[in-house]
Amino acid sequence: MQKPPDAAMTPRPDDGAPRAPTSIAARAMAGLKPAAAAYLEGLNAEQRRAVETTDGPVLVLAGAGTGKTRVLTTRIAHLIATARARPFDILAVTFTNKAAREMKARIGALVGPAGEGMPWLGTFHAIGTKILRRHAELVGLKSDFTILGTDDQIRLMKQVLADQNIDEKRWPARALGHAIDGWKNRGLGPEQVPPGESGAFAFGKGGALYTAYQARLATLNAVDFGDLLLLCLKLWRENPDVLENYQQRFRYILVDEYQDTNVAQYLWLRLLAQGHRNVACVGDDDQSIYGWRGAEVDNILRFEHDFPGAAVVRLERNYRSTGHILAAASGLIAKNEGRLGKTLRTEDEPGERVTISGAWDSEEEARLLAESIESLQAKKHPLSEIAVLVRISAQMREIEDRFVQLGLPYRVIGGPRFYERAEIRDALAYLRITANPADDLAFERIINTPKRGLGDATLQQLHGYARAERIPLLLAACRLVETDELKPRVRSTLRALVESFSRWARAVEKMPHSEVAQTILEESGYTEMWQKDRSADAAGRLENLKEFVRSMEEFPDLAGFLEHVALVMDASEAEGAERVSLMTLHAAKGLEFDTVFLPGWEDGLFPNQRALDESGRAGLEEERRLAHVGLTRARKRAKLSFAVNRRIHGLWSSTIPSRFIDELPEASVDVIEAPAHFSAGASRFDRNPQPFGSSYGTPGWQRAQANTNASNAAGGGRGFGSAPGGRAGARSGGPRQIEGELIAKSTGSASAFLGGMRVFHTKFGPGTVAGVDGNKLTVDFDKAGRKMVLDSFLQPG
DNA sequence: CTCTTAGATTTTTTT
DNA sequence: AATCTAAGAG
Numbered sequence: 017m018q019k020p021p022d023a024a025m026t027p028r029p030d031d032g033a034p035r036a037p038t039s040i041a042a043r044a045m046a047g048l049k050p051a052a053a054a055y056l057e058g059l060n061a062e063q064r065r066a067v068e069t070t071d072g073p074v075l076v077l078a079g080a081g082t083g084k085t086r087v088l089t090t091r092i093a094h095l096i097a098t099a100r101a102r103p104f105d106i107l108a109v110t111f112t113n114k115a116a117r118e119m120k121a122r123i124g125a126l127v128g129p130a131g132e133g134m135p136w137l138g139t140f141h142a143i144g145t146k147i148l149r150r151h152a153e154l155v156g157l158k159s160d161f162t163i164l165g166t167d168d169q170i171r172l173m174k175q176v177l178a179d180q181n182i183d184e185k186r187w188p189a190r191a192l193g194h195a196i197d198g199w200k201n202r203g204l205g206p207e208q209v210p211p212g213e214s215g216a217f218a219f220g221k222g223g224a225l226y227t228a229y230q231a232r233l234a235t236l237n238a239v240d241f242g243d244l245l246l247l248c249l250k251l252w253r254e255n256p257d258v259l260e261n262y263q264q265r266f267r268y269i270l271v272d273e274y275q276d277t278n279v280a281q282y283l284w285l286r287l288l289a290q291g292h293r294n295v296a297c298v299g300d301d302d303q304s305i306y307g308w309r310g311a312e313v314d315n316i317l318r319f320e321h322d323f324p325g326a327a328v329v330r331l332e333r334n335y336r337s338t339g340h341i342l343a344a345a346s347g348l349i350a351k352n353e354g355r356l357g358k359t360l361r362t363e364d365e366p367g368e369r370v371t372i373s374g375a376w377d378s379e380e381e382a383r384l385l386a387e388s389i390e391s392l393q394a395k396k397h398p399l400s401e402i403a404v405l406v407r408i409s410a411q412m413r414e415i416e417d418r419f420v421q422l423g424l425p426y427r428v429i430g431g432p433r434f435y436e437r438a439e440i441r442d443a444l445a446y447l448r449i450t451a452n453p454a455d456d457l458a459f460e461r462i463i464n465t466p467k468r469g470l471g472d473a474t475l476q477q478l479h480g481y482a483r484a485e486r487i488p489l490l491l492a493a494c495r496l497v498e499t500d501e502l503k504p505r506v507r508s509t510l511r512a513l514v515e516s517f518s519r520w521a522r523a524v525e526k527m528p529h530s531e532v533a534q535t536i537l538e539e540s541g542y543t544e545m546w547q548k549d550r551s552a553d554a555a556g557r558l559e560n561l562k563e564f565v566r567s568m569e570e571f572p573d574l575a576g577f578l579e580h581v582a583l584v585m586d587a588s589e590a591e592g593a594e595r596v597s598l599m600t601l602h603a604a605k606g607l608e609f610d611t612v613f614l615p616g617w618e619d620g621l622f623p624n625q626r627a628l629d630e631s632g633r634a635g636l637e638e639e640r641r642l643a644h645v646g647l648t649r650a651r652k653r654a655k656l657s658f659a660v661n662r663r664i665h666g667l668w669s670s671t672i673p674s675r676f677i678d679e680l681p682e683a684s685v686d687v688i689e690a691p692a693h694f695s696a697g698a699s700r701f702d703r704n705p706q707p708f709g710s711s712y713g714t715p716g717w718q719r720a721q722a723n724t725n726a727s728n729a730a731g732g733g734r735g736f737g738s739a740p741g742g743r744a745g746a747r748s749g750g751p752r753q754i755e756g757e758l759i760a761k762s763t764g765s766a767s768a769f770l771g772g773m774r775v776f777h778t779k780f781g782p783g784t785v786a787g788v789d790g791n792k793l794t795v796d797f798d799k800a801g802r803k804m805v806l807d808s809f810l811q812p813g
Numbered sequence: 814c815t816c817t818t819a820g821a822t823t824t825t826t827t828t
Numbered sequence: 829a830a831t832c833t834a835a836g837a838g
Contacts, residue, residue, distance in 0.1 A: 111827070111828085112827065112828080113827090113828085139827085139828065140828080141827085141828045142828085144828095163828090165828090166828090185834095240828095241827080241828045242828090244828080276827095305825080306825085306826075306827085308824080308825065308826090309825085309826065309827075407824080407825075408823095408824050408825065409824080409825085410823080410824085413829095413830095430826080433827095464814095467814085467815075469814065469815090470814095471814050471815080472814085473814080474814095582828090583828065584828085585827075585828070600824090600825065600826085601825080602824095602825050602826060603825090603826080624824060624825075625824095626824060626825090627824075627825080638825095642825080663829075664823095665822085665823060665829075665830095666829040666830075667829090
């Protein structure tokens with residue numbers, strides 16, 4: 017990512033003075049002069065204000081689709097073009113590498129060569145790394161420190177827990193990792209952890225474990241992701257002169273996705289911004305969906321307080337979605353409290369309403385969804401403009417199965433990342449030790465991969481020796497093979513391994529690093545291991561390894577490559593193929609598509625039960641924001657769906673439509689009636705309902721509607737999905753739309769059922785009503801236990 | 814030490 | 829249901 021050391025940084029001949037005519041900015045200006053206003057021209061008044069309010073703190077509240085990135089890039093172009101700053105005077109931080117890449121590209125397009133080499137445009141972590149490498153000694157590191165990924169962290173935590181004799185069953189390493197991450201996200205070092213929280217883990221040892229973990233990191237000359245920010249804070253607090261240097265250097269600061277900043281990032285920014293106070297944060301409180309990993313919406317709500325006199329610009333004109341989609345999304349998000357409040361508007365036509373359809377089970381939902389995509393495809397709708405957004409990855413499987421069966425091309429976005437695959441991590445481990453023989457974590461990872469008979473016992477022995485001598489594992493291995501403390505067999509394999517590593521380390525000096533990698537993979541037997549493996553994905557893994565070696569060629573040296581991998585866990589994806597995109601709602605943030613499918617809108621799944629349990633109302637609001645993000649990804653069509661039966665952890669459960677569906681404004685919604693085959697050839701009572709497709713008879717959902725209509729007609733209410741003339745419509749063939757009708761109302765119509773009544777459910781059998789909430793009932797089933805169900809699925813029993 | 818089997822574990826994701 | 833982890837047998 018940052019291969020060339022920023023040559024531009026070093027010469028600063030005329031700090032603060034007007035730019036010399038030969039400066040980059042001046043050349044940029046010269047180039048831009050004739051079209052000086054060009055880059056401002058397409059902007060609306062609000063956007064223009066966001067760009068032109070250059071000095072002092074600015075908060076830009078940019079709703080979905082309001083041109084946020086455009087404002088950000090134009091602002092940078094404007095700063096450069098008006099000679100307020102040179103590219104290297106500007107600090108621009110993003111959260112993801114993807115966002116950073118995109119911004120780089122767009123600035124390049126706007127400013128031309130002058131925008132190149134913005135050395136301080138990058139993710140928080142990339143910039144933090146860059147700063148730390150320069151001042152590593154001041155925080156007790158060497159400048160070639162390694163950056164640990166999540167799995168290395170866990171490995172290290174396990175060791176720490178073992179050292180302190182803590183039962184790993186009761187206090188899993190993951191949990192400790194979570195706690196420490198949480199503290200780091202909040203900017204807390206080991207000594208700053210509140211005593212109460214420190215005591216919450218492992219009988220009061222939380223803080224001590226944190227300290228021990230940091231000590232282990234230090235001896236390894238390693239940092240984790242949290243440290244990349246936390247150590248910057250430490251560096252600046254303890255070295256005011258260093259801080260001041262950076263404060264002066266960054267004349268203008270820009271922050272993307274400000275609503276996602278955590279406390280550590282906020283503190284980091286605030287320290288830097290105290291220099292010139294030219295800080296512009298762009299964000300949208302309604303799109304804050306990362307609260308569970310430490311993001312603080314409060315940061316955005318508090319901005320004006322922290323930066324008195326801040327200008328606040330609201331971008332409310334949406335350029336993406338049609339009227340109905342926007343109305344649906346706005347109506348939904350309006351149910352949230354505690355937001356800064358924006359009203360998105362569009363000048364686009366109303367367009368199609370958001371559709372809602374139900375299915376008997378998740379498999380049928382997937383089938384209907386795929387059919388719907390096929391019919392769009394038949395109408396020449398490009399597949400690349402269709403996305404399916406799910407709440408959890410587990411939903412993807414059934415949908416993928418369907419796509420595969422139909423031969424519908426698709427791609428999963430944001431799946432397991434390239435550098436996180438086991439074979440890549442293994443290969444990386446080999447390279448890491450070659451580059452840095454003290455990398456114990458990497459050594460542990462591959463000492464017995466491929467299997468060479470060096471197991472736990474040997475490793476323990478090495479550990480003991482290494483700790484006693486205070487040397488790295490590899491060196492310990494070196495020494496131990498010279499003694500006779502090892503069994504002969506172990507001794508000879510270990511000796512061979514040790515010798516291989518020193519041979520490879522020498523090879524790095526005289527061979528291109530990708531060739532060395534190739535050699536290592538072959539000589540270590542790693543490639544062979546996968547060649548012998550006959551499992552289905554072995555071929556793919558070998559393919560990945562090839563790609564891995566090839567990708568190394570793009571980097572000047574091994575160290576540069578390793579740093580790239582540590583920070584950018586992401587291999588750039590091939591774009592533009594004619595495929596449907598499948599991803600989680602989280603992964604969809606920042607993207608847009610003509611047509612968006614949103615399956616699985618069921619209570620418990622979305623809003624997710626766990627989010628509700630863990631964070632209560634705040635959790636619900638975050639889920640609602642997630643729904644808002646999902647809807648606003650759509651330009652022309654949004655299609656919601658839900659299933660009334662879904663397999664959760666392998667068990668079928670009955671589900672009820674998401675409460676978010678009730679919250680959508682009726683005027684912008686169409687309910688799609690069940691397709692014709694739904695009610696074909698009905699046997700009225702299916703003793704043993706088959707979850708697999710509706711071909712087995714009338715699905716319960718449809719059957720239940722008659723029931724609901726009957727029971728609710730008097731109260732004027734309607735069951736979900738019911739519509740007058742349903743049967744007639746069914747005969748007519750394709751889906752029929754009933755405009756503006758319905759929407760399940762859990763309020764309004766009282767259910768025909770009362771607490772204590774005996775009832776019968778087609779799936780769960782007989783039971784007793786325990787509670788009633790509109791048409792949603794809590795029932796204690798004789799066999800299946802307590803469940804929430806829609807009254808329409810129940811017969812009086 | 815390695816392989817097998819029983820058991821638990823199951824959101825969202827970046828760096 | 830599927831997958832990963834840890835304990836037990838060979």
